[in-house]
Amino acid sequence: MARKSPLFTAKSPAISPSFFAIFLMSLLSLTSPAVSGHDYADALHKSILFFEGQRSGELPPDQRVRWRGDSALHDGATAGVDLTGGYYDAGDNVKFGFPMAFTATLLSWSVIDFGRSMGGEVRNAVRAVRWAAEYLLKATATPGVVYVQVGDPYSDHNCWRGPRTWTRSGPFTKSIGPPPGSDVAGETAAALAAASIVFRSRDPAFSHLLLDRAVKVFEFADKHRGAYSASLSHAVCPFYCDVNGYQDELLWGAAWLHKASRRARVQRIHQEHWMHFRPKEEEEEEDDSTVCWSKMDGCPPWWVPTARIGSHYELEISQAHREVLMGKADDLKSFQNNADDFICSILPGISHPQVQYSPGGLIFKAGGSNMQHVTSLSFLLLAYSNYLSHSNHIVPCGDRSASPALLKRLAKRQVDYILGDNPMRMSYMVGYGERYPQRIHHRGSSLPSVRAHPAHIGCKAGSRYYLSPNPNPNVLVGAVVGGPNSSDSFPDSRPFFQESEPTTYINAPLVGLLGYFSAHP
Numbered sequence: 001m002a003r004k005s006p007l008f009t010a011k012s013p014a015i016s017p018s019f020f021a022i023f024l025m026s027l028l029s030l031t032s033p034a035v036s037g038h039d040y041a042d043a044l045h046k047s048i049l050f051f052e053g054q055r056s057g058e059l060p061p062d063q064r065v066r067w068r069g070d071s072a073l074h075d076g077a078t079a080g081v082d083l084t085g086g087y088y089d090a091g092d093n094v095k096f097g098f099p100m101a102f103t104a105t106l107l108s109w110s111v112i113d114f115g116r117s118m119g120g121e122v123r124n125a126v127r128a129v130r131w132a133a134e135y136l137l138k139a140t141a142t143p144g145v146v147y148v149q150v151g152d153p154y155s156d157h158n159c160w161r162g163p164r165t166w167t168r169s170g171p172f173t174k175s176i177g178p179p180p181g182s183d184v185a186g187e188t189a190a191a192l193a194a195a196s197i198v199f200r201s202r203d204p205a206f207s208h209l210l211l212d213r214a215v216k217v218f219e220f221a222d223k224h225r226g227a228y229s230a231s232l233s234h235a236v237c238p239f240y241c242d243v244n245g246y247q248d249e250l251l252w253g254a255a256w257l258h259k260a261s262r263r264a265r266v267q268r269i270h271q272e273h274w275m276h277f278r279p280k281e282e283e284e285e286e287d288d289s290t291v292c293w294s295k296m297d298g299c300p301p302w303w304v305p306t307a308r309i310g311s312h313y314e315l316e317i318s319q320a321h322r323e324v325l326m327g328k329a330d331d332l333k334s335f336q337n338n339a340d341d342f343i344c345s346i347l348p349g350i351s352h353p354q355v356q357y358s359p360g361g362l363i364f365k366a367g368g369s370n371m372q373h374v375t376s377l378s379f380l381l382l383a384y385s386n387y388l389s390h391s392n393h394i395v396p397c398g399d400r401s402a403s404p405a406l407l408k409r410l411a412k413r414q415v416d417y418i419l420g421d422n423p424m425r426m427s428y429m430v431g432y433g434e435r436y437p438q439r440i441h442h443r444g445s446s447l448p449s450v451r452a453h454p455a456h457i458g459c460k461a462g463s464r465y466y467l468s469p470n471p472n473p474n475v476l477v478g479a480v481v482g483g484p485n486s487s488d489s490f491p492d493s494r495p496f497f498q499e500s501e502p503t504t505y506i507n508a509p510l511v512g513l514l515g516y517f518s519a520h521p
């Protein structure tokens, strides 16, 4: 297995001729007539289709991504439980509970806020939520246990082999109380609660099941406080290691429970957590949530990652702000300033240590797999813009102010960059537009499908597909990759996993964005 390339940093790039060339190109692209509008409906369709390519377990007859087959059909069997189904997080074959829950929450939020704009695609988006929700129900079916991971990331990442009908030898990583896992359990409670809203009128029985489970999982998380990264670090770190503590996930879970239910018990949970959560300025650490992403070799010790799953904290304060703006929660007003400050900090032209823009105009945060930040921050801008419109507000930012229209334009600019308005003149969504990534870091996409090559491909036998200069044989339509580096440059090469690997949490918020822009181009 080739070693991965050195990680790039997001420190200010050295001024080089190519920097000027790219800068000039981006200026030209601003002054020349706008590239004719994008087909947001097509992109929406594809962004949802992607989730079918990430499915684990037995595929249903209506599966549309036909090059994929059943996989991992015995997950959980050795522990006497059924853990089949769910999504692979990215280009590997592990099921990580943390990102799966986050994905389910953001997909749900996309449907809740923008489903009305999605036309017929809303049915597919709801199906994508259900696929995750059904798995999360299985992972939480045993009281006092949350299965947080299926598969061994070290051995999985060591092989270049695709999702097939193999039987895993395990392990099943579970969080029981104690050892605690408030972070992943809080995240899971959020996902179950958010999904319960999606199904409230579509499938009331399923919705009730989800909400009841959300409350139980939340109470488990709350009662046995502690970080799963501490007790299960050997299994979950450095992959989805939550090193900042679990308070933000508890708050996130409480916020979604609050939104999903007006039951007194849920309301009490919610109140307690708002009261105990310390707003950002009191945090000692600049960045309160860190995630280490190294997929192939484990995290190098010198790498202090600053990526976070989908800019988690900001999503939480946005939820809080929404409640305040909609006049539903006066006691949450303290969050409004935090939310406003955050929105101001991501406006272009305001120098902020956490959020920068590439010369070509892409939001850039340090840490790798940058597109997750682009889509989740853009989702926030759009959701926030809607909340502001409904409550007739603007955000004051010093001598500037951010109107709902401005926030929408910023979000749209990011989406347009992803779809092709960028210095590379390519779409970062596979299968959309004329030029898109051909060699994504994705085992199923890069290896021959079971149909094309029924014989077993051993662990190391896959390496030649990994190293091949050829395009991937199976086009994973709708996959959005980690994206260009901070100089807008994209290598389109499998070993550059930070740039070329797609993930479910890049696409989940994008579904909402594309839903909105497909109806409001």
Ligand SMILES: *[C@@H]1O[C@H](CO)[C@@H](O)[C@H](O)[C@H]1NC(C)=O
Binding pocket: 008, 009, 013, 485, 486, 487, 488, 489, 490, 491
């Ligand atoms: C981005 O990639 C290009 C091409 O590989 C390289 O020349 C440039 O130095 C990279 N930029 C950064 C900031 O790493």
